Amino acid sequence: MAVNDYPELPQRLADVRGRIADACARAGRPVDGVRLVAISKRHPVEAIMAAHAAGQRDFGENYVQEMRDKLSSLDELEGMAMRFVGRLQRNKVGDVVGCGCSVDTVDSERLARALSRRAATAGVVVDVLLQVNIGHEPQKAGVMPDEVGGLVELVSTLPGLRLGGLMAIPPATDTGGAARADFERMHRLVADLGLAELSMGMSADLELAVELGATMVRIGTAIFGPRPD
Numbered sequence: 001m002a003v004n005d006y007p008e009l010p011q012r013l014a015d016v017r018g019r020i021a022d023a024c025a026r027a028g029r030p031v032d033g034v035r036l037v038a039i040s041k042r043h044p045v046e047a048i049m050a051a052h053a054a055g056q057r058d059f060g061e062n063y064v065q066e067m068r069d070k071l072s073s074l075d076e077l078e079g080m081a082m083r084f085v086g087r088l089q090r091n092k093v094g095d096v097v098g099c100g101c102s103v104d105t106v107d108s109e110r111l112a113r114a115l116s117r118r119a120a121t122a123g124v125v126v127d128v129l130l131q132v133n134i135g136h137e138p139q140k141a142g143v144m145p146d147e148v149g150g151l152v153e154l155v156s157t158l159p160g161l162r163l164g165g166l167m168a169i170p171p172a173t174d175t176g177g178a179a180r181a182d183f184e185r186m187h188r189l190v191a192d193l194g195l196a197e198l199s200m201g202m203s204a205d206l207e208l209a210v211e212l213g214a215t216m217v218r219i220g221t222a223i224f225g226p227r228p229d
């Protein structure tokens, strides 16, 4: 794979930016209030380089080792910021702290404390979001909605962590009115807790997420195409 193996990427990226701008206009929101995070998981580094060349700066990965491998093989890309959006095991906490990425998937006191200890030891501050299990799905990561308040309070006191807000991946089966209800509940949580950032919305539902207050949307397929196996 080479950077120029992605001839369609600039147009795809422009299309996604257009969708975000249209959704912002409809919602009466400023377009710079929504950050586009390009989820590059399972795509090669050349895809990241192509997106960066097309002006994209925020990226997300959801496997620790893959993220580390990519970051180490990418030359310094100007202004690039990486977010970890996958499930984080506590024994990998040191690896993500070493990456200089933010972590959008903190969902337990134990994980928060482990991350805090590592960050404090390394003398760095890690930007975090708390992942909320908005659909109450037993198999899914995320703190339950009625426990978010407690976790926010704790994380706010921990050294080495800077809490920005909340993140959610609603149930894939929630479409239409159910998806709207999930996003509305997330928006209410963020507002009630006095937080700023709300990461929600993917390729298929970014318009609804923007309408309902997302400050970050996480887009993979619509930018990079289908993920290679």
Ligand SMILES: *Cc1c(COP(=O)(O)O)cnc(C)c1O
Binding pocket: 039, 041, 062, 085, 086, 169, 202, 203, 204, 218, 219, 220, 221, 222
């Ligand atoms: C893969 C992934 C996305 C992107 O999904 P698409 O449907 O490809 O846009 C967003 N968020 C998370 C957490 C992901 O793992």
